[in-house]
Amino acid sequence: MARRTDTLDDLRHRLAAFVAERDWEQFHNPKNLAMALAGEAGELMEHFQWLTLEQAARLPKATREEVALECADVLLYLLRLCDKLDIDLAQATRRKLVLNAKKYPVRKARGKMTKYDKL
Amino acid sequence: MARRTDTLDDLRHRLAAFVAERDWEQFHNPKNLAMALAGEAGELMEHFQWLTLEQAARLPKATREEVALECADVLLYLLRLCDKLDIDLAQATRRKLVLNAKKYPVRKARGKMTKYDKL
C-alpha cells in the first residue's frame, strides 16, 4: 500500500539503480528524456480523448488502473530528466508554487482560467 | 534549499490549497488536466528541439533554470490529475518499477533500448 512518507528522492534513487543495472545511462541524454516524457504524457492523454467530461470524471476501474501506470511513466521520465540535469524537482516545484501565487493573486484569479498576462 | 524529506503527498496538499483558494476546482476535470499535462511536457521538450545531444547535456544556466520550472509545471499537473482520479502516484510508480523490471530483465535488456515486446 501507499506509504505517505515516500519522497521524490527515494523514487529517484530506485530508478537510477534500475537504469544502471541495465546500462541504459548511455541513452539518457536530456534531449531524449524530454522526448520520452512528452511521449508518455501523450499516451496518458490519449486515454481521455474520446470521453466526455462526465466520463473522464468517472473512469471504469480498469481504465483508471491503466492511467495510474501512465502517470507513473511520466513521473519516472521526469525524475530521470531532473537527475541528468541536476535539478532538484521538489525544490523547483515549491518555487513554482510561489511564483504562481504571485502571477495569479487570489483576488484577481478567483474563478477564472485567464492567462496571467491577460488578467 | 532542497529538503530531502519532501514527499509527493506534501506537494499534493500544498497544490490543492492553492487551487481551492482560487476556486479553480471547477476547471480541473481529468480530461482537461491530462491535456494541460501534455501541453506542459510539450513546452518542456521545446527547449531541447534545436539542440545537439552535446548541447542538451550542457545547458546554459538560464536555460536550465527555465527547464526546472517547466519540470515543476509537469509535476504540478500530474499531482493534480492523480488527486482528482484518486491515484496514489508514489505507489503507482513503485508498482511500475516492479513491472518494468519484469518486462526488461537485466539479462535481456542490458545496453539495448529495444521495446520489451521485441526483446
Place this chain on the structure above:
Amino acid sequence: MARRTDTLDDLRHRLAAFVAERDWEQFHNPKNLAMALAGEAGELMEHFQWLTLEQAARLPKATREEVALECADVLLYLLRLCDKLDIDLAQATRRKLVLNAKKYPVRKARGKMTKYDKL
C-alpha cells in the same frame, strides 16, 4: 483567398525555399523536426484545454484565427519532416485511409470509438 487547387506539393516547395533562404537546413534533422511538430501540436491543443465541448465547438473569432495559424505550424513541420525523410505525404495519407477502412469496417465500427483491436 483560398484556392481549391492548392496541393501539398506546392506548399512543400514554398517552405523548402523559405528554409533554404535562411540557411536553416542544418537544423532540420528528422529528430528535431519530429519534436518541433509535437511541440506545435501541443500548443494547438492548449487552446482547448480549459474549454467545455460546447465552447470548443463555438470558438470566438480571435481564438479561431489563432488556432488556424497553429494548424498551419503543424502542417509546415509535417511537410518539412516528410521532405527530409523523402515521404510522399499525400500518398501515405491515401494509403492510411485504405488501411483504416480495413481496420474499421463500417459494419463493426459504426457509432463506436473502440480501438480496432478490441472491436
Place this chain on the structure above:
Amino acid sequence: MARRTDTLDDLRHRLAAFVAERDWEQFHNPKNLAMALAGEAGELMEHFQWLTLEQAARLPKATREEVALECADVLLYLLRLCDKLDIDLAQATRRKLVLNAKKYPVRKARGKMTKYDKL
C-alpha cells in the same frame, strides 16, 4: 503512386466521407480532435526518441514506412479539425509563411534558430 496534383481539399473530402459512413461525426468535437492530433504527433515523435541525429537521418526502410503512416495520421486529424472549425488549412498555411517571413527576415535570421522575439 504519388499524384502531384493531390490537394488538401481532396483528402479532406475523402476523410469526411470515411467518418460519415462510420457515424463518427458525434465524437469529432474540436477539443477531442486537438487531443487526438497531439497524441498522434507524440506517437510519431516516439520513433525518434532514442536515436542519434545520424540514425534519425538514415532510418531503416521499415521504420520509415511506420513513420510515413504516423505522418498520415497527423494529417488526417489536422484535416478533420480544420473541417470542424471551418478553417481553410492551405490558406492559413500560405498566410503563416508570409507572417514567418516578416518575423524572420533573411538578413537577421540567417543560420540561427533564435526565436523571433530575441533576434
